Structure formats: C-alpha cells, structure tokens
Amino acid sequence: xxxxxxxxxxxMMQPLEQKGLTEIRKTLIRNAGGKVLEIGSGTGLNFPFxxxxxxxxxxxxxxxxxxxxxxxxxxxxxxIDVILADAExxxx
Numbered sequence: 524x525x526x527x528x529x530x531x532x533x534x535m536m537q538p539l540e541q542k543g544l545t546e547i548r549k550t551l552i553r554n555a556g557g558k559v560l561e562i563g564s565g566t567g568l569n570f571p572f573x574x575x576x577x578x579x580x581x582x583x584x585x586x587x588x589x590x591x592x593x594x595x596x597x598x599x600x601x602x603i604d605v606i607l608a609d610a611e612x613x614x615x
Contacts (some may be wrong), residue, residue, distance in 0.1 A: 532588075539572045548572050566593030570599045579603040589615055 540596075552572040561569060564581035565588050573579055581596065581603055582588040589607050596603040 542578045562613070564589075564592055564605065566604075567595030567605070570595040570603055572573050573599060573603070576601045581605045582610060584609045 530535055548569055549572045552569050553574045554584050555558055555573060556575045559573065559576045559579045561581045564570075564583045565571055567581070569595070570579070570581070570592065579599075579601060581592065583592060583605060589605055596605050
C-alpha cells in the first residue's frame, strides 16, 4: 500500500460513515468489554466508540495507517495499545 492510501483512507470512508457506518460501529463496539483484540485497526476509526473495554490491543500491518491511528488511540476513553504486526504473526 502506498503512502497515499493512509492519507486518503478517512476521506474515502466519509460517504459510508455518513450513510450509517458510524452508527453501526458505535452499536457494535460500545458494548465490547474486558480485553479486546482488534485486528486490522486501520486509522483507528473504531477507537472513539470503545466505552466499556478494560483495554484494547489494536493490530495494524501498515505503518502509515498505524501512525494515523495513534492520534485516535491517545484520545480514546479506554487504554489502547497499537501494535505494528501482520495478523498471521501476532503474538497472541
């Protein structure tokens, strides 16, 4: 994936988010509890919706996407650790 993809991902997702994807994210994620493992966290669009999790460990294989997600992780309501790793090689 090129550098451009990480930069425009959120912009590309906006039409879907406005058509209801944000509400779907919110509904699915806000009730997640305990320790959560999120695989393929992208730019962290799910992070603001974690309310009840004790901790989220987010795995993202693309460095530029992960770097963008760190901003959302820092502003999240729950602790979120973002790890650069491929899902096939995660240490869990």
